Amino acid sequence: MSPNPTMRAATRRRLPRFDREWLKFAAGMLLIALVLAGPHLVGMATAGHRLDPALKRPRGPSNVVVVLNFTPERFHSERVTSYGVFAGRDGALNRIRLRMVTPENLAALAAIPWVARIEPLK
Amino acid sequence: MSAVAPSASSARLRLDRVAWMLLPAAPFVAVLAAWAAYWQIVRPPAATLPSILAVVQVVGDIAGDGRLGANVLASLWRLLLGASLGILTGVVAGFATGLYRGISEFLSPLVIFFNAISGIVWLPLMIGWLGIGTALAVFVIWNTVFFIVFQNTVLGVQLVPEVLEQGVRALGAGRFETLRSVTLPGALPYILSGIRSGLGFGWRALIAAELVGAPSGLGQMIFAAGDYHRSDIIIAGCLIIGVIAIAMDRWILYPIEQRTVQRWGLITDAEKEGV
Amino acid sequence: MSTALAPSRAAPLAAPAGFLRMFSGFRVLLPFAALVVLWWTIKIAAGISDEVLVSPATAFAAFVRLVDTGVLAEYAGTSLRMIGACAVFSLAVGVPIGFAVGVNRYAARSCEGFLRFLQGVSGIAWLPLVIIWLGLSYKTTLAVVIYTLIVPIVFNTMIGVRTIPENYVLALRSLGAGRLRLATDVYLPGALPSIVVGLRLGMGYGWRALIAAEMLVHSGGLGDLIFSARTFNQIDRIIVGMIVIGCLYIIVDRLIVQPIENLTIARWGVLRK
Numbered sequence: 257m258s259p260n261p262t263m264r265a266a267t268r269r270r271l272p273r274f275d276r277e278w279l280k281f282a283a284g285m286l287l288i289a290l291v292l293a294g295p296h297l298v299g300m301a302t303a304g305h306r307l308d309p310a311l312k313r314p315r316g317p318s319n320v321v322v323v324l325n326f327t328p329e330r331f332h333s334e335r336v337t338s339y340g341v342f343a344g345r346d347g348a349l350n351r352i353r354l355r356m357v358t359p360e361n362l363a364a365l366a367a368i369p370w371v372a373r374i375e376p377l378k
Numbered sequence: 379m380s381a382v383a384p385s386a387s388s389a390r391l392r393l394d395r396v397a398w399m400l401l402p403a404a405p406f407v408a409v410l411a412a413w414a415a416y417w418q419i420v421r422p423p424a425a426t427l428p429s430i431l432a433v434v435q436v437v438g439d440i441a442g443d444g445r446l447g448a449n450v451l452a453s454l455w456r457l458l459l460g461a462s463l464g465i466l467t468g469v470v471a472g473f474a475t476g477l478y479r480g481i482s483e484f485l486s487p488l489v490i491f492f493n494a495i496s497g498i499v500w501l502p503l504m505i506g507w508l509g510i511g512t513a514l515a516v517f518v519i520w521n522t523v524f525f526i527v528f529q530n531t532v533l534g535v536q537l538v539p540e541v542l543e544q545g546v547r548a549l550g551a552g553r554f555e556t557l558r559s560v561t562l563p564g565a566l567p568y569i570l571s572g573i574r575s576g577l578g579f580g581w582r583a584l585i586a587a588e589l590v591g592a593p594s595g596l597g598q599m600i601f602a603a604g605d606y607h608r609s610d611i612i613i614a615g616c617l618i619i620g621v622i623a624i625a626m627d628r629w630i631l632y633p634i635e636q637r638t639v640q641r642w643g644l645i646t647d648a649e650k651e652g653v
Numbered sequence: 654m655s656t657a658l659a660p661s662r663a664a665p666l667a668a669p670a671g672f673l674r675m676f677s678g679f680r681v682l683l684p685f686a687a688l689v690v691l692w693w694t695i696k697i698a699a700g701i702s703d704e705v706l707v708s709p710a711t712a713f714a715a716f717v718r719l720v721d722t723g724v725l726a727e728y729a730g731t732s733l734r735m736i737g738a739c740a741v742f743s744l745a746v747g748v749p750i751g752f753a754v755g756v757n758r759y760a761a762r763s764c765e766g767f768l769r770f771l772q773g774v775s776g777i778a779w780l781p782l783v784i785i786w787l788g789l790s791y792k793t794t795l796a797v798v799i800y801t802l803i804v805p806i807v808f809n810t811m812i813g814v815r816t817i818p819e820n821y822v823l824a825l826r827s828l829g830a831g832r833l834r835l836a837t838d839v840y841l842p843g844a845l846p847s848i849v850v851g852l853r854l855g856m857g858y859g860w861r862a863l864i865a866a867e868m869l870v871h872s873g874g875l876g877d878l879i880f881s882a883r884t885f886n887q888i889d890r891i892i893v894g895m896i897v898i899g900c901l902y903i904i905v906d907r908l909i910v911q912p913i914e915n916l917t918i919a920r921w922g923v924l925r926k
Contacts, residue, residue: 284908604781623773
């Protein structure tokens with residue numbers, strides 16, 4: 257066994273310098289990609305749980321209520337209302353009415369991870 | 379070179395040298411010319427782009443009524459205060475850390491992290507603790523300067539060859555004597571490089587801090603001018619900020635570095651040449 | 654370097670060698686654990702109110718909330734996208750400019766002082782003027798950050814080209830190389846280490862300028878997050894934001910830019926000073 261800490265450190269099995277840098281780079285890129293795309297991927301994966309069954313196969317623009325589990329901030333309101341025509345709150349601040357939401361926009365809304373539910377507007 | 383026309387070639391040499399001296403002014407002249415040309419042709423509103431004359435006039439105005447002097451002094455005073463604190467604490471902490479491996483290994487991750495948020499990132503938190511004013515600006519500068527000087531000092535202390543220290547010890551020098559005669563001069567190039575860097579960063583951080591909240595100072599001057607759409611004051615202020623930055627570096631810090639480091643024949647890090 | 658005489662006393666204050674070693678050495682987390690303990694102790698012992706300093710638990714709860722509501726991802730994403738776009742643009746534009754200026758001795762001499770001056774007038778100082786020109790939008794932030802990034806890149810590219818020994822250029826030319834060949838085989842590899850150093854410096858300056866600009870322009874980004882939280886005294890959000898800013902910068906600098914720098918030097922570092 258190596259006699260002292262310095263020797264042990266020197267003889268410890270390590271990847272060659274070159275490969276270590278590539279690993280670091282890959283890890284860094286992965287982490288950044290996670291921050292940038294992670295939420296969207298999570299949202300897409302769980303999209304099915306969000307849509308009310310009545311809205312699963314929309315044949316045209318629908319009127320919906322987007323329900324959040326928290327009081328929306330400026331950013332949330334801006335994002336949600338970009339997918340349809342804003343038609344006021346549905347009784348509470350965290351229930352947003354949207355009219356004329358096209359099927360594509362509806363799918364996009366369902367893919368947002370922080371949206372709790374999307375219900376049809378009665 | 380032919381010996382036939384010595385006067386012609388020496389005249390050309392002198393012309394070359396004069397041209398060489400004047401070259402750095404070329405881009406400035408080009409920018410001024412473009413500015414003047416644009417202003418003549420497009421005649422933009424004063425709020426968007428004032429004429430060169432307007433800027434010169436405004437400099438005269440604010441210098442005349444003392445506002446410029448007051449603001450420059452306020453900013454420089456904050457820089458002095460914050461930088462001195464930063465240098466002092468940075469060097470002391472740097473020595474303490476550099477000399478003891480245990481401390482340096484323990485602190486290393488913390489230093490890397492706090493260095494990443496040094497400067498204005500502390501602003502929102504510190505506004506609550508220190509209020510808007512000189513204390514805030516001094517904190518931001520201290521923060522910026524401290525980490526740079528600290529890291530450079532640690533590097534400098536650690537890179538002093540142990541052989542030299544052991545040699546002095548073998549001759550009977552005590553702890554303090556070793557520090558004074560070997561470690562300090564050995565680390566000095568790095569410390570000075572750190573101070574020079576730190577002051578540059580510190581000046582920039584100061585302006586940013588003053589932009590956000592300060593009762594006086596150059597940063598505050600241009601920010602307030604922005605509220606009133608006084609582009610002439612903004613441009614004047616920016617130019618003055620740049621001039622002070624260059625003056626500080628070229629005429630104060632560089633000569634200090636030259637005279638101490640080079641006079642003592644210490645080896646400097648060539649990488650300093652970069653911006 | 655003075656290290657030629659004897660090995661240095663202790664490892665320089667750089668990150669421990671070996672990315673994998675960081676995994677097995679959870680020792681790197683120990684100082685932070687100690688810091689959190691210190692933080693908590695001070696908060697409780699000094700009885701500091703939540704308006705001034707929140708406890709680590711509160712801050713963590715705020716972190717979870719910010720992640721759950723998608724706020725953190727959005728604002729962090731905005732900042733990351735901005736710095737990434739500015740870096741790419743600055744490289745694409747700055748490197749050619751640096752080449753063009755660096756190749757000619759006189760051009761280099763004339764631009765050096767100008768670039769230092771631009772560096773002294775940091776991008777942040779220009780913010781009020783840019784706000785007048787471009788309004789309070791992402792365009793302003795973009796302009797300011799690009800300015801901050803491009804100056805060190807041009808400067809260091811210029812230096813990189815300048816320090817290529819003329820013999821290399823002459824040698825290739827004597828073998829009949831044309832301009833393009835010279836550019837790709839001599840100038841580019843020779844200047845590359847310097848360019849990457851410039852990128853690293855620029856990213857440092859640029860990230861700070863980005864946060865500052867976001868604070869003032871108030872349209873998204875981490876700087877906006879922590880500065881707006883100030884208005885509502887949401888200290889927990891401020892602290893979470895600060896930690897995220899620090900962590901993201903460390904990731905970008907140590908896991909992306911530094912490896913690029915090291916790989917470049919390893920490959921082409923022959924001419925490095």
